[in-house]
Amino acid sequence: MGGPSAEREVSLSSGRECAAALRDAGYDVIEVDAGRDLAARLTEISPNVVFNALHGRWGEDGCVQGLLEWLGLPYTHSGVLSSALAMDKDRTKAAYRAAGLPVVDSLLAARDDVRSRHVMPPPYVVKPNNEGSSVGVYLVREAANAPPALSDDMPETVMVEAFAPGRELTTTVMGDRALTVTDILTDGWYDYDAKYTPGGSRHVVPAEIPPEIFAACLAHALRAHEVLGCRGLSRTDFRWDEARGEAGLILLETNTQPGMTPTSLSPEQAQAVGISFPELCAWMVEDASCDR
Structure with missing residues (x-):
């Protein structure tokens, strides 16, 4: 848990909560704040399984997965290729399109070009191509x-995508099962603060939406999980424009390592279908693997 990414604090929170839940489930747990000595620490500990509670770059982009493969340690969540693919938003959208899943128009552009001119007609969204948790997201209104005015902290190449209006929906996949749909309600943009500040958003689970939209979210999330080669737990985010019916449902991205506090979206969905947080964490440990 922890690590050096922009999502370090979220990861520390996930790690603490998962460690407590796994202890409640009867496992012996050692918490490791991932640093440059990670390989040495894991060699010293020699665990049966690594529960990967890292978020962001290095932790969910295939890097630590490659290290764990090299050490021969079974680990939770997706493997090297699917982790790297899902973390790259542009390549994820290409995989979605190839599978016939609905996405908005998008492109990669130089940061300086985006600062100097509209690279697509507003409204559009600018974001890093390889970060999560709405880190560094800019909404350019119509x-x-x-x-x-992009920050200098933004990477030299960024993703620009057409703004998708409508409701924010999300679906968790657990193995080969899509759990349910959550409708995320906020007073404004669902940004980092809305995700992690108490009271920043309200979750309606299961979402009160038409049955055909609910079913489409489940089917699309499961298909995205399969197309990206995910394993374990993943969560796919959607926008839904009610005025357009099913044609207004589009995929935003798939998170191969969703937030894992008891009130995070995926554990909340598991709870809604009768799976407690300790049970979810235990399932993830038992599902852990290497070389696939």
Whole structure:
């Protein structure tokens, strides 16, 4: 848990909660704040299974997965290839499109170009191509006269995608099962603060949406999980424009390592279908593997 990414604090929170839940489930747990000595620490500990509670770059982009494969340690969540693929938003969208899953138009552009001109007609969204948790996301509204003043912290190449209006929906896949759909309600943009500040958002689970939209979310999330080669737990996020019916449902991205506090979206969905947080964490440990 922890690690050096922009999502370090979220990861520490996930790690603490998962460690406590696994102890409740009867496992012996050692918590490791992932640093440059990670390989040495894991060699010293020699665990039966690694529960990967890292978020963001290095922890869910295939890097630590490769290290764990090299050490021959079974680990939770997706493997090297699917982790790297899902973390790259542009390649994820290409995989979605190839599978016939609905996405909005998007492109990769130089940070300086995005600062200097509208690289696509507003409204659009600018985000890093390989971060999560809405880190570094800019919404350029339809009436915007000027392009966004991107921070110097943004990478040199960013993703620009057409803004998808509508409701924020999400579905968790656990193995080969899509659990349920959550409708995420906020007063504004579902950004980092809305995700992690108490009271920043409200979750309706199961979502009160038409049955055909509910079923489509389950089917699309399971298909995305399969197309990206995920294993264990994943969560796929959607936007749904009610005015357009099923044609208004689009996929945003798939998170191969969703937040794992008891009130995070995926554990909340598991609870809604009768799976307690300790039971979910225990299932993930028993599902852990290497070389696949």
